[in-house]
Amino acid sequence: GAGVSQSPRYKVAKRGQDVALRCDPISGHVSLFWYQQALGQGPEFLTYFQNEAQLDKSGLPSDRFFAERPEGSVSTLKIQRTQQEDSAVYLCASRAGRTSSYEQYFGPGTRLTVT
Amino acid sequence: GENVEQHPSTLSVQEGDSAVIKCTYSDSASNYFPWYKQELGKRPQLIIDIRSNVGEKKDQRIAVTLNKTAKHFSLHITETQPEDSAVYFCAASKGAGGTSYGKLTFGQGTILTVHP
Numbered sequence: 229g230a231g232v233s234q235s236p237r238y239k240v241a242k243r244g245q246d247v248a249l250r251c252d253p254i255s256g257h258v259s260l261f262w263y264q265q266a267l268g269q270g271p272e273f274l275t276y277f278q279n280e281a282q283l284d285k286s287g288l289p290s291d292r293f294f295a296e297r298p299e300g301s302v303s304t305l306k307i308q309r310t311q312q313e314d315s316a317v318y319l320c321a322s323r324a325g326r327t328s329s330y331e332q333y334f335g336p337g338t339r340l341t342v343t
Numbered sequence: 344g345e346n347v348e349q350h351p352s353t354l355s356v357q358e359g360d361s362a363v364i365k366c367t368y369s370d371s372a373s374n375y376f377p378w379y380k381q382e383l384g385k386r387p388q389l390i391i392d393i394r395s396n397v398g399e400k401k402d403q404r405i406a407v408t409l410n411k412t413a414k415h416f417s418l419h420i421t422e423t424q425p426e427d428s429a430v431y432f433c434a435a436s437k438g439a440g441g442t443s444y445g446k447l448t449f450g451q452g453t454i455l456t457v458h459p
Binding site: 232259269272276283284287319323331335337 | 375
């Protein structure tokens with residue numbers, strides 16, 4: 229079946245602009261994660277949703293970052309007043325959500341460049 | 344929180360040789376250790392994972408070993424091929440339950456180059 233998809237794949241924003249990044253998880257997957265991957269680094273956790281509930285947002289770097297998953301499927305990561313340090317690849321991952329299921333499936337990411 | 348260290352940062356081998364990448368973790372409560380392969384501009388893809396109730400797992404040319412006492416785990420690739428060239432990431436998590444929700448903490452990555 230279809231994997232995790234993300235859009236747009238590339239986004240260029242001028243400093244100060246707001247951006248919205250979309251994630252479509254695998255159908256039926258309960259758990260959804262957002263990670264930020266800086267150039268040459270491993271992904272770093274941003275936030276976690278179980279269905280529509282945001283249960284962990286401890287990784288969000290500032291209050292300019294906001295995520296939602298209102299109907300428990302598609303999720304949007306919004307960054308307000310973008311800064312150059314926000315430039316990174318933003319990865320979304322979904323997991324089936326059963327306690328026996330640990331594997332996370334990643335999307336292709338959105339590469340954000342802030343100029 | 345969890346901290347994962349990965350070595351080496353780059354690894355260059357000849358086709359047919361073996362490659363070994365090592366990771367250490369800090370949180371003894373971690374119980375799930377996946378390895379991801381990421382080609383340039385592509386999504387991370389799971390290649391193998393291991394849970395803390397086993398010490399070794401093998402899938403064709405790829406194997407992972409886990410030493411819970413020492414808190415380290417390693418990826419072994421045998422008979423390397425040029426298509427194995429990519430960035431490899433290790434990760435650790437506390438599984439799907441609990442208040443960590445299974446979030447992954449990644450190592451810094453290893454750039455593997457397999458020369459024909």
